[in-house]
Amino acid sequence: xxxxxxxxxxxxxxxxxxxxxxxxxxxxxxxxxxxxxxxxxxxxxxxxxxxxxxxxxxxxxxxxxxxxxxxxxxxxxxxxxxxxxxxxxxxxxxxxxxxxxxxxxxxxxxxxxxxxxxxxxxxxxxxxxxxxxxxxxxxxxxxxxxxxxxxxxxxxxxxxxxxxxxxxxxxxxxxxxxxxxxxxxxxxxxxxxxxxxxxxxxxxxxxxxxxxxxxxxxxxxxxxxxxxxxxxxxxxxxxxxxxxxxxxxxxxxxxxxxxxxxxxxxxxx
Amino acid sequence: xxxxxxxxxxxxxxxxxxxxxxxxxxxxxxxxxxxxxxxxxxxxxxxxxxxxxxxxxxxxxxxxxxxxxxxxxxxxxxxxxxxxxxxxxxxxxxxxxxxxxxxxxxxxxxxxxxxxxxxxxxxxxxxxxxxxxxxxxxxxxxxxxxxxxxxxxxxxxxxxxxxxxxxxxxxxxxxxxxxxxxxxxxxxxxxxxxxxxxxxxxxxxxxxxxxxxxxxxxxxxxxxxxxxxxxxxxxxxxxxxxxxxxxxxxxxxxxxxxxxxxxxxxxxxxxxxxxxxxxxxxxxxxxxxxxxxx
Numbered sequence: 001x002x003x004x005x006x007x008x009x010x011x012x013x014x015x016x017x018x019x020x021x022x023x024x025x026x027x028x029x030x031x032x033x034x035x036x037x038x039x040x041x042x043x044x045x046x047x048x049x050x051x052x053x054x055x056x057x058x059x060x061x062x063x064x065x066x067x068x069x070x071x072x073x074x075x076x077x078x079x080x081x082x083x084x085x086x087x088x089x090x091x092x093x094x095x096x097x098x099x100x101x102x103x104x105x106x107x108x109x110x111x112x113x114x115x116x117x118x119x120x121x122x123x124x125x126x127x128x129x130x131x132x133x134x135x136x137x138x139x140x141x142x143x144x145x146x147x148x149x150x151x152x153x154x155x156x157x158x159x160x161x162x163x164x165x166x167x168x169x170x171x172x173x174x175x176x177x178x179x180x181x182x183x184x185x186x187x188x189x190x191x192x193x194x195x196x197x198x199x200x201x202x203x204x205x206x207x208x209x210x211x212x213x214x215x216x217x218x219x220x221x222x223x224x225x226x227x228x229x230x231x232x233x234x235x236x237x238x239x240x241x242x243x244x245x246x247x248x249x250x251x252x253x254x255x256x257x258x259x260x261x262x263x264x265x266x267x268x269x
Numbered sequence: 270x271x272x273x274x275x276x277x278x279x280x281x282x283x284x285x286x287x288x289x290x291x292x293x294x295x296x297x298x299x300x301x302x303x304x305x306x307x308x309x310x311x312x313x314x315x316x317x318x319x320x321x322x323x324x325x326x327x328x329x330x331x332x333x334x335x336x337x338x339x340x341x342x343x344x345x346x347x348x349x350x351x352x353x354x355x356x357x358x359x360x361x362x363x364x365x366x367x368x369x370x371x372x373x374x375x376x377x378x379x380x381x382x383x384x385x386x387x388x389x390x391x392x393x394x395x396x397x398x399x400x401x402x403x404x405x406x407x408x409x410x411x412x413x414x415x416x417x418x419x420x421x422x423x424x425x426x427x428x429x430x431x432x433x434x435x436x437x438x439x440x441x442x443x444x445x446x447x448x449x450x451x452x453x454x455x456x457x458x459x460x461x462x463x464x465x466x467x468x469x470x471x472x473x474x475x476x477x478x479x480x481x482x483x484x485x486x487x488x489x490x491x492x493x494x495x496x497x498x499x500x501x502x503x504x505x506x507x508x509x510x511x512x513x514x515x516x517x518x519x520x521x522x523x524x525x526x527x528x529x530x531x532x533x534x535x536x537x538x539x540x541x542x543x544x545x546x547x548x549x550x551x552x553x554x555x556x557x558x559x560x561x562x563x
Contacts, residue, residue, distance in 0.1 A: 049452040050514040056471055057518055122466065126422035153341050156348075178348050221345040228352035230359075230423070 063118055067127050070114040071134030077107045078134070078141035082191055085144050090202060100145050107138060113166040116174040124174075132180050139176070139184025144191050151210060153218070156181045179230055186222065186238035189215050193245035200252050208256075212249045219246050358417060359424060365410045366428040372402045373435045380438060384487060386495035389445060396442055403435055404461040411467035421466060429473060435460070436469070436477025441484055448503060450478070450511060472525055475518070479528035482508060486538035493542060498551040501543035508536050 084100040115131055139159065146154035160175045167173045196211040219242055226232050226239065376399035382392045410428060414421060439459055443451035451459070456477075457469040485504050492500035512532055520526040546552055 045452065046450050046510055046514050047517075049450075050517050053453065053471055053475065054517050054519065057520070061519065061521060122419055122421045125420050126425075128422075153344070155340075155344050157344075178351060182348070217341055221341060225345060225348050225352060228349060228356050230355070 063123070064127060064130050067115065067118050067130040070111060070118070071131045073114075074107060074111045074131075074134030075137040077103070077111060078137040081107065081141040082144055085141075085148055086191075086194060086198065088148060088195075088198075090204065097145070097149055101149075104141060104145055107141070108162060108166070112138065112163065112174070116163075116167045116171060119174055120172055124177075128177075128180075132183070135176055135180045136184040136187060139181055140187045140191060143185060143188050144195075147188075147192070147211075147214065148195070151214075153214070182222065182225060182229065183235060183238065185218055186235060186242055189218060189242045189245045193249050196249045197252060200256050205253070205256060205258075208249070208253050212246075212253050215246050215249055219243065355417070355423075358413065359427065361413055362410065362424050362427045365406055365413065366431050369403060369406045369410075369428060369431045369435065372399050372406060373431060373438060375399050376403070376438045376442075377434070380441060383445060384491045386491060393442060393446060396438070400439060400442075400459060403439075404459070407460050407462055407467075411462065411465055414467050415465070418466060425470070429470075432469070432473050433477045433480060436474055437480035437484070440478055440481045444481070444507070448507065450507070475515075476525050476528055478511070479515075479525070479532055482511060482532050482535045486535050486542070489539050489542045493546060493551075498546050501539060501546050502552065505536075505539050505543050508532075508539055512536050 081100050081103045084096065084103055088096045111134075115135075119127060119131070142159055143154045146152060156176065156178065159181070163175065164173050192211050192215050196208045196215075199205075199207040199211065219239075222235075222239065222242070226235050229235055376396050379392065379396040379399065383389060414424070417423070436456055439456055440451045443449070443455075453469065453471055453474045454463070456474055457463040460469060462469050485508060489501050489504050515529050515532065518529075520529060
């Protein structure tokens with residue numbers, strides 16, 4: 001009994017961040033439990049139970065930390081992909097996108113893969129707050145790349161298909177949920193706004209018009225989906241920002257449109 | 270969509286009436302006009318409407334577009350229906366959570382009678398009836414959750430605080446009966462949980478135990494008033510052990526941590542009552558005293 005009840009404390013001693021506080025407690029309680037045999041069973045039942053809870057909480061908190069770290073790594077490296085895509089110009093399109101594709105694949109295989117093992121079973125929803133920022137940034141990078149590459153919207157199903165090979169067959173594959181995908185799309189419009197400005201300043205008006213059309217479509221579709229989202233306060237904020245981006249792109253496209261431009265030149269003259 | 274195109278037509282008519290000669294744009298204060306109508310930019314009257322397509326708010330049908338908005342639409346339609354479904358599921362869960370809350374409230378009001386020094390077994394019997402009700406409700410909840418495996422924590426918020434209350438009451442009831450702490454697994458079993466994916470979250474259990482400790486100082490005071498002078502010692506023993514056990518946990522800065530921080534005030538209040546009773550010589554002969562754990 002003595003040995004049994006002391007072993008969790010030894011483990012605790014190793015794990016605890018402030019062992020100097022915890023150790024004396026453990027010793028004292030062991031002493032009292034040997035002195036008072038009547039209460040010994042209840043004391044050690046409670047201690048044993050709490051030793052289990054301690055293990056459980058420690059393990060879970062470690063896991064959460066690992067997921068947060070993975071999420072940060074995903075964010076940083078997805079940002080790099082986004083910056084890479086923004087380096088696009090008329091002349092270097094192919095090579096810029098090629099590098100972006102490689103970088104994006106690296107994010108998937110190196111960082112997203114780290115989430116697969118951690119988010120098995122109920123942990124997928126339980127730790128959503130911990131990984132959601134990273135996944136949203138990843139969605140943003142992947143969809144931005146795809147738009148520049150082919151002018152289309154990367155579907156959630158397509159993204160999830162690329163995540164399938166990450167996990168070995170014994171694990172449940174990681175599949176990004178609709179909510180994170182939509183939150184990522186909402187951020188995408190900000191990047192597309194920057195992209196549109198760049199294209200306009202380089203005189204690629206057709207391209208800018210395409211972006212404008214694309215962004216409006218996303219905005220319009222999102223307005224219908226938002227009321228059904230789980231916690232939509234974050235999304236509502238994003239929608240406001242999104243509308244600003246849409247209006248900015250529209251105004252910019254409008255300002256440089258050949259006909260309008262001619263008018264304003266004529267007016268100035 | 271209909272109303273916006275009607276507006277646009279209206280604007281165009283206005284435009285025409287103001288400007289019978291569409292080529293002399295100069296005469297119109299154009300930019301000012303636009304700034305007023307930012308959200309519904311008017312199509313310009315022109316011989317080549319194709320050129321201005323990108324100003325329309327509905328450009329879904331442009332055949333030469335690089336991407337097809339119909340595939341976008343299709344994907345979002347799918348999202349809408351999945352999200353609607355999970356929304357319905359959430360509503361059902363909310364309804365059950367509401368019932369759990371009211372069952373717990375009944376149980377609480379029943380248990381409050383212990384403060385009025387009613388004969389304890391009678392009070393406990395009545396409160397116990399509600400445990401069965403709770404059990405039934407949790408099995409309903411588990412049944413609903415079977416429809417969305419793996420999503421326990423997606424909807425956890427809907428029943429979290431109700432569960433913490435229920436746990437605190439069940440643990441209190443058990444303590445009143447036996448003087449022991451009902452552990453997590455036992456509490457889970459009392460609620461009929463744990464066999465499926467739907468279990469009792471350990472943090473919810475621990476938070477519930479903290480709530481239970483909040484009830485004890487008042488209980489001690491009332492018991493002493495009613496003449497049970499041994500009660501403070503028993504409660505103090507229990508709370509001291511419990512507090513020591515909680516100190517083994519490495520907590521994060523969340524609700525549980527704050528509730529645990531509050532536990533020391535419960536401990537102190539009980540200590541004060543014990544002190545009062547002892548100093549007035551009201552304790553029974555041969556008081557074994559309180560083992561010092563902390």
